[in-house]
Amino acid sequence: MSLIEQARAIYQEIEAMPVGNKEQLEQFRIRFIGRKGAVEALFEGLKDVAKDDRRAVGQELNTLKNFAHDRFVVFQGQLESADGGVAAPVDLTLPVFPHQLGSIHPLTLARAKIIEIFERMGFSVADGPEIESDWYNFTALNFPENHPAREMQDTFFVEKHPEDGTQDMLLRTHTSNVQIRLMQQQKPPFRAIMPGRVYRNEAISARAHCFFHQVEGLYVDKNVSFKDLKDTLYHFSKEMFSQDVKIRLRPSFFPFTEPSAEIDIWLGTDTEETYRLSKGTGWVEIAGSGMVDPNVLANCGIDPEEYTGFAFGMGVERIAQLRYGVRDLRLYSENDVRFLRQFEGI
Numbered sequence: 001m002s003l004i005e006q007a008r009a010i011y012q013e014i015e016a017m018p019v020g021n022k023e024q025l026e027q028f029r030i031r032f033i034g035r036k037g038a039v040e041a042l043f044e045g046l047k048d049v050a051k052d053d054r055r056a057v058g059q060e061l062n063t064l065k066n067f068a069h070d071r072f073v074v075f076q077g078q079l080e081s082a083d084g085g086v087a088a089p090v091d092l093t094l095p096v097f098p099h100q101l102g103s104i105h106p107l108t109l110a111r112a113k114i115i116e117i118f119e120r121m122g123f124s125v126a127d128g129p130e131i132e133s134d135w136y137n138f139t140a141l142n143f144p145e146n147h148p149a150r151e152m153q154d155t156f157f158v159e160k161h162p163e164d165g166t167q168d169m170l171l172r173t174h175t176s177n178v179q180i181r182l183m184q185q186q187k188p189p190f191r192a193i194m195p196g197r198v199y200r201n202e203a204i205s206a207r208a209h210c211f212f213h214q215v216e217g218l219y220v221d222k223n224v225s226f227k228d229l230k231d232t233l234y235h236f237s238k239e240m241f242s243q244d245v246k247i248r249l250r251p252s253f254f255p256f257t258e259p260s261a262e263i264d265i266w267l268g269t270d271t272e273e274t275y276r277l278s279k280g281t282g283w284v285e286i287a288g289s290g291m292v293d294p295n296v297l298a299n300c301g302i303d304p305e306e307y308t309g310f311a312f313g314m315g316v317e318r319i320a321q322l323r324y325g326v327r328d329l330r331l332y333s334e335n336d337v338r339f340l341r342q343f344e345g346i
């Protein structure tokens with residue numbers, strides 16, 4: 001009998017073989033599927049087939065092997081489902097399981113909201129490098145040579161300058177570097193915000209992290225006044241928190257702005273949460289701000305006699321914390337789904 005004839009005989013045998021219980025299924029497996037079964041035995045004969053026919057015969061044998069295998073799977077499924085098992089035959093016409101969507105990260109939500117509010121006020125979004133030179137991060141922003149922020153304890157330095165060996169490249173400590181790049185590259189007026197990640201040499205705790213996110217803003221034009229700064233940030237606070245929000249401007253100092261003010265919003269002290277967040281004062285800081293120092297404008301080739309501007313910077317983690325009641329900064333970067341799932345559908 002040729003191999004093809006033998007294969008046909010096995011087809012008939014497979015079709016005739018009753019499989020109604022586990023023993024019969026096992027016999028089926030041994031006879032047709034197993035390595036010592038009838039189908040595998042036929043493959044042994046392939047080497048004796050004339051070379052020219054070998055390919056075609058081989059294909060026939062493979063078809064037989066697949067046939068036996070498919071039938072085995074169907075019998076197996078039938079027996080298991082009769083058993084109450086899970087492997088019922090698959091119904092390919094059923095709809096697929098709905099795909100589980102993740103949720104948007106709270107920092108992404110807060111950042112998107114901040115951007116949306118400022119875009120409606122006519123601000124555009126600018127971007128810049130996270131690894132920055134000392135000049136863009138400090139010098140151009142009027143930080144004196146010996147300012148404490150330039151110490152290793154506060155800033156991550158990346159590499160030594162190739163020529164003079166000074167430590168020149170660093171992880172930016174704020175997104176103000178983008179303000180400088182923008183002022184160098186374009187002519188005023190500017191109205192832009194700079195969202196991005198920033199780094200400081202801090203021990204990680206519930207209240208501090210070595211990286212976090214900021215959105216800084218810059219508005220430079222003729223006759224920009226402190227009142228514009230105040231109105232802009234008041235409008236922002238109303239849109240972000242609530243229309244009856246109360247804000248206050250507290251005098252402060254930054255090397256790159258003069259005068260400078262910190263913006264606080266009123267939370268009150270009536271709950272444990274607001275008492276804790278405001279350290280018992282009722283107020284919490286949401287941003288630093290001020291009028292751009294004339295030296296900074298001059299460093300970027302802008303005439304401080306002709307132009308004035310304001311700048312501000314806020315922490316996205318803090319804004320998200322106030323909006324969503326996040327207690328511990330570390331939660332933002334731990335990727336714990338029990339935390340992240342709470343933002344589904346927001």
Ligand code: PHE
Pocket residue numbers: 173174175176216217254257288289290311312313314
């Ligand atoms: N760059 C400041 C910081 O990181 C924030 C700030 C920006 C303050 C612009 C004033 C003006 O703390």
